[in-house]
Amino acid sequence: MFTEEKKNFQISQDSNNVYKPVDEIETSGFIKEIYKKNLPTEIVGTNTKNFIGNKLQCAKVLDLSRLSGIVEYLPEELYIKVKACTPISLIEESLEKNNQQLAFEPIDFGYLKDSKSNKGTAAGQLSCNFSGSRRFKVGSLRDHILGFRGINGKGDIIKSGGTVVKNVTGYDLSKLVTGSFGTLTALTEITFKVLPKKDSISTLVIYSEDNKVITDLFDQLLSSSNEISGAVYMPNELNNKNYTKNIEKIFKFNNLKSEEPFVAVRIEGSKKSINERIQDISQELQTNKMKTSILDFYQSKLFWEKINNLELFSGTKNNLLRAVIPPAESLNLMKYLKNNFKYYIDWCGSLFWIEVLEEENIQIKEIKETIINLGGYLTIVKKSESLSADIDIFTINDTRLLLSQKIKESFDPKKLLNPGKMYRDL
Amino acid sequence: MSNIALPKIDHSTVNKKEYIFNKLKKLTAPENILSHEAEIKPYETDALAAYKQMPLGVILPRNTEEVSNILKFCYQENIKVVPRGAGTGLSGGALPLQDALLISLTKFNKILEIDFKNKCVVAQPGVTNLSITHAVQHKGFYYAPDPSSQLACSIGGNVAENSGGVHSLKYGTTTNNILGVEIVLMDGTICRLGGKTLDQEGYDMLGLICGSEGLLGVITEVTVKILKTPQTVKAALIGFPTHEDGGNCVSEIIANGIIPAGMEIMDKALIVATDNFSKAGYPRDVELLLIVELDGTASEVDELINTIAEISKKNNSSTIKISKNEKERLSFWIGRKAAFPACGAMAPDYYCMDGSIPRGKLAEALKEINKLSKKYNLPVANCFHAGDGNLHPLIMFDGSKKDELRKTEEFGSEILKMCVKFGGVLTGEHGVGIEKRELMCEMFNDNDIQQQLSIKKSLDSKNLLNPGKVYPILRKCAEEGRVHVHRGEEKFPDIPRF
Numbered sequence: 001m002f003t004e005e006k007k008n009f010q011i012s013q014d015s016n017n018v019y020k021p022v023d024e025i026e027t028s029g030f031i032k033e034i035y036k037k038n039l040p041t042e043i044v045g046t047n048t049k050n051f052i053g054n055k056l057q058c059a060k061v062l063d064l065s066r067l068s069g070i071v072e073y074l075p076e077e078l079y080i081k082v083k084a085c086t087p088i089s090l091i092e093e094s095l096e097k098n099n100q101q102l103a104f105e106p107i108d109f110g111y112l113k114d115s116k117s118n119k120g121t122a123a124g125q126l127s128c129n130f131s132g133s134r135r136f137k138v139g140s141l142r143d144h145i146l147g148f149r150g151i152n153g154k155g156d157i158i159k160s161g162g163t164v165v166k167n168v169t170g171y172d173l174s175k176l177v178t179g180s181f182g183t184l185t186a187l188t189e190i191t192f193k194v195l196p197k198k199d200s201i202s203t204l205v206i207y208s209e210d211n212k213v214i215t216d217l218f219d220q221l222l223s224s225s226n227e228i229s230g231a232v233y234m235p236n237e238l239n240n241k242n243y244t245k246n247i248e249k250i251f252k253f254n255n256l257k258s259e260e261p262f263v264a265v266r267i268e269g270s271k272k273s274i275n276e277r278i279q280d281i282s283q284e285l286q287t288n289k290m291k292t293s294i295l296d297f298y299q300s301k302l303f304w305e306k307i308n309n310l311e312l313f314s315g316t317k318n319n320l321l322r323a324v325i326p327p328a329e330s331l332n333l334m335k336y337l338k339n340n341f342k343y344y345i346d347w348c349g350s351l352f353w354i355e356v357l358e359e360e361n362i363q364i365k366e367i368k369e370t371i372i373n374l375g376g377y378l379t380i381v382k383k384s385e386s387l388s389a390d391i392d393i394f395t396i397n398d399t400r401l402l403l404s405q406k407i408k409e410s411f412d413p414k415k416l417l418n419p420g421k422m423y424r425d426l
Numbered sequence: 427m428s429n430i431a432l433p434k435i436d437h438s439t440v441n442k443k444e445y446i447f448n449k450l451k452k453l454t455a456p457e458n459i460l461s462h463e464a465e466i467k468p469y470e471t472d473a474l475a476a477y478k479q480m481p482l483g484v485i486l487p488r489n490t491e492e493v494s495n496i497l498k499f500c501y502q503e504n505i506k507v508v509p510r511g512a513g514t515g516l517s518g519g520a521l522p523l524q525d526a527l528l529i530s531l532t533k534f535n536k537i538l539e540i541d542f543k544n545k546c547v548v549a550q551p552g553v554t555n556l557s558i559t560h561a562v563q564h565k566g567f568y569y570a571p572d573p574s575s576q577l578a579c580s581i582g583g584n585v586a587e588n589s590g591g592v593h594s595l596k597y598g599t600t601t602n603n604i605l606g607v608e609i610v611l612m613d614g615t616i617c618r619l620g621g622k623t624l625d626q627e628g629y630d631m632l633g634l635i636c637g638s639e640g641l642l643g644v645i646t647e648v649t650v651k652i653l654k655t656p657q658t659v660k661a662a663l664i665g666f667p668t669h670e671d672g673g674n675c676v677s678e679i680i681a682n683g684i685i686p687a688g689m690e691i692m693d694k695a696l697i698v699a700t701d702n703f704s705k706a707g708y709p710r711d712v713e714l715l716l717i718v719e720l721d722g723t724a725s726e727v728d729e730l731i732n733t734i735a736e737i738s739k740k741n742n743s744s745t746i747k748i749s750k751n752e753k754e755r756l757s758f759w760i761g762r763k764a765a766f767p768a769c770g771a772m773a774p775d776y777y778c779m780d781g782s783i784p785r786g787k788l789a790e791a792l793k794e795i796n797k798l799s800k801k802y803n804l805p806v807a808n809c810f811h812a813g814d815g816n817l818h819p820l821i822m823f824d825g826s827k828k829d830e831l832r833k834t835e836e837f838g839s840e841i842l843k844m845c846v847k848f849g850g851v852l853t854g855e856h857g858v859g860i861e862k863r864e865l866m867c868e869m870f871n872d873n874d875i876q877q878q879l880s881i882k883k884s885l886d887s888k889n890l891l892n893p894g895k896v897y898p899i900l901r902k903c904a905e906e907g908r909v910h911v912h913r914g915e916e917k918f919p920d921i922p923r924f
Contacts, residue, residue, distance in 0.1 A: 074784070075681060076677040076678075076681045077680075077784045077786060078680060098681075099683055100683075129630070131625075135624060136624060139598060139602050140624065142625070142633060143598060143601075152877060156873040156876070156877065157873060158873050158874050158877045159870070159874055160878075162849070162851045162869075163849055164782040164783070164784065164814070164815045164849075165595060165598075165599075165814045165815070166590050166594055166599065166782050166811070166814040166815060166854035167782055167851045167853075168587060168637045168854065168856070168857050168858070169851045169852045169853050169862075170866065170869075170870065170874075170878055170896065171637070171881060172588070172634065173634075173878070174633075175601065175630040175632075175633020175634060175636075176630055176631070176633060176881075179627075179629070179630055180629055180630075196680075196682075196684070197683065199683075219543065222545055223542075223545075223566075223654060224654060225654040225655065225656055225657045226657075227722060269723075269726050270725075270729055272729065273725045273726040276724075277723055280723075324623045324624060324625060324627075325623060326544045326621070326622035326623055327543070327544055327545070328541070328544045350623065375622055375623065376623050377623065377626065379627060394628060395628075399615065399616075399618075400617065400619070400631070403631055404628055404629050404631075406884035406885060407629050407631070407881065407884060408629075409884055410877070410881045410883065410884040411880070422628065423628075
């Protein structure tokens with residue numbers, strides 16, 4: 001910002017103390033002002049994921065939704081550079097024209113929030129670092145961020161990374177900022193790595209409700225060289241009026257014949273290769289002794305979209321937990337969950353989405369302990385209205401909290417950006 | 427040694443050397459402390475052998491507790507520390523300082539756990555990259571990142587440098603293939619970041635530590651992800667009459683939705699040099715040679731390699747060979763893997779550069795490098811990890827000729843600046859270390875560097891851990907040296923570098 005501009009800069013906002021900058025320089029100017037005046041500020045985009053994390057009550061709101069638009073998209077260089085609050089839908093639309101994609105599969109939290117699609121913005125996705133079903137094959141969202149620009153807590157415009165995949169120039173701040181829930185920087189620009197879409201998709205569905213059989217299937221799939229790109233387990237839904245039954249409604253495909261619990265395995269590639277791999281996988285898993293079916297291209301596309309849209313929990317009022325564990329512990333977690341909760345497993349045994357009824361404070365604490373003992377971590381993605389406020393949303397131990405505080409201080413020394421969003425002391 | 431500035435020597439540390447060593451003897455067994463000149467001489471440099479300096483002493487701790495106690499002591503006494511893995515780094519990241527203790531992790535050489543159920547291996551940092559693959563290959567698994575020095579480089583060093591390899595486009599670099607680390611901070615705090623799960627919650631400190639070049643902590647344990655070995659691997663060897671044709675072909679392969687496991691390019695100077703050196707049988711009437719490697723399931727590989735052959739023909743390729751068997755595939759790589767020694771045989775000295783550029787800028791970059799070669803009157807041969815845009819020009823010179831080293835350094839510096847100008851970066855995989863430190867302001871402005879330094883300060887408040895590396899000391903863009911090999915006296919000359 002030029003000196004003259006600086007002199008004239010005032011925090012101007014509407015009656016709700018919401019400031020909506022039009023560019024990076026205005027954003028920087030605003031943060032310089034809140035730094036000077038010690039004003040804690042909540043950073044928002046299009047509010048599709050603002051229910052995740054602790055609730056904030058800040059003096060100011062920095063609304064970045066006007067920082068939107070594609071800056072540069074070079075398909076042959078496999079990257080797209082966008083302004084922070086560019087809608088994911090716009091990015092995906094542009095990539096689609098070149099048969100490319102964000103391979104980490106951005107999760108659509110719109111269904112969870114309002115029962116309809118809304119993937120939110122690039123910055124929102126980056127800030128949460130939640131990845132879809134392809135995670136165990138292609139890496140998570142953080143592995144697809146090549147670089148960013150943003151404003152730290154002092155108002156300085158900073159950047160890190162670039163547009164190339166091989167880059168070891170300086171600390172990799174892109175990783176640090178990803179998943180930081182806006183507590184380190186106000187993002188202004190993001191460069192995503194993009195990847196080609198495969199020609200076709202098929203899904204092999206294997207019906208079983210035996211926990212041991214299911215976890216053995218996951219293990220065999222992770223040990224297979226057939227390059228599967230998704231594996232979920234969908235148990236039967238509970239007969240409990242407090243849980244909405246969605247499976248029958250959302251997974252209504254001709255080839256998803258049975259009402260039994262099932263494992264669905266995604267195979268992507270050329271049609272010829274898919275057919276050969278399905279045969280090969282069927283032999284590896286000895287599915288001849290099991291009931292199976294195949295979802296074709298269209299059914300598969302829809303099926304995996306619905307999985308990554310979290311449609312199973314569409315509009316729920318209950319708590320939604322996201323647990324990540326070492327894959328070999330999936331049997332233990334299934335045994336613990338029994339039929340007491342509505343859940344499903346993604347990432348070939350590593351990721352559990354668990355719905356827990358309202359007011360179940362003790363149960364959530366117990367689940368959290370179990371997950372930690374299994375070597376995993378738990379995030380309360382959605383908190384029901386009546387859940388006790390003192391339950392921590394994220395998992396952390398003392399040493400990591402201490403380190404996180406140091407990192408926070410290095411970006412935001414006065415703790416003004418989204419203070420307490422992740423951890424109370426951060 | 428070039429005149430690179432190092433942090434001011436703290437004479438108070440040097441003067442109390444005896445006291446320091448007496449104290450250290452209480453923290454680890456005396457045989458793990460090296461202080462005599464003959465003992466510490468082998469540690470005076472890493473693989474950037476142009477820079478040499480003797481450390482105050484060398485300590486070889488045996489476990490995390492010892493590392494923690496040693497660092498705590500150094501923190502209390504304000505003693506600088508330089509961590510070192512196998513010492514194969516090419517940017518001087520492990521260059522000792524006269525007033526610093528060098529902590530060598532070579533005694534951390536055990537694989538602690540092979541966990542096939544969770545598809546990971548827990549290893550001490552001194553374990554070599556390749557030995558991880560050796561430990562799991564009997565069950566058909568491997569560790570994906572394959573830096574050329576994988577025979578000797580350590581996994582701890584790989585984490586510190588975020589090492590890549592020729593397969594980075596498809597499989598990523600170290601940061602994409604590790605699940606957890608244990609590190610010890612400068613004040614002795616032991617932290618575990620990540621574990622056996624995919625991703626971690628909260629700030630991604632694992633991602634921060636990876637590639638931090640030993641400035642933030644000493645790595646004492648690494649958990650890596652292992653992958654199932656692909657069913658089939660095939661390669662194509664393709665020659666082009668012009669750089670533009672080769673560059674266009676690479677872009678079109680990617681534009682066609684193909685992500686090869688590896689994609690390597692050599693220019694004419696390197697084709698001739700490597701063919702003379704290794705008798706690889708490369709076509710000599712081409713300007714550019716492209717090796718494309720595909721892996722995956724058999725039918726997918728066959729299908730895609732045929733598509734690549736078609737794309738190549740469309741882009742005026744003059745020769746195409748597709749490997750019929752494993753022996754032939756390996757023969758395509760023989761020359762490419764001999765690139766460094768081949769240049770060593772052509773001139774008394776060579777410098778290896780390491781920048782990244784957007785793939786589409788290849789022809790333009792080669793043109794620019796050849797122009798610079800004429801300007802400085804120094805021959806250059808180029809290899810390029812075309813898949814991920816990582817360029818390795820090898821500048822040949824004679825260090826015994828007056829002024830030739832300075833000219834080479836200037837030439838190298840201009841190449842790196844060109845990489846940044848083309849939208850690339852200063853270093854793709856060798857790290858900044860001491861070598862490219864003063865060029866950092868070509869890529870980053872003061873705010874960017876200050877932010878990074880704030881992080882450094884938050885975890886190492888006294889700036890005792892590996893000071894003088896990565897971040898400019900002079901705060902100006904000086905022209906510094908590159909990987910310097912004199913008369914084949916490269917450190918670890920037997921490691922294939924590519």
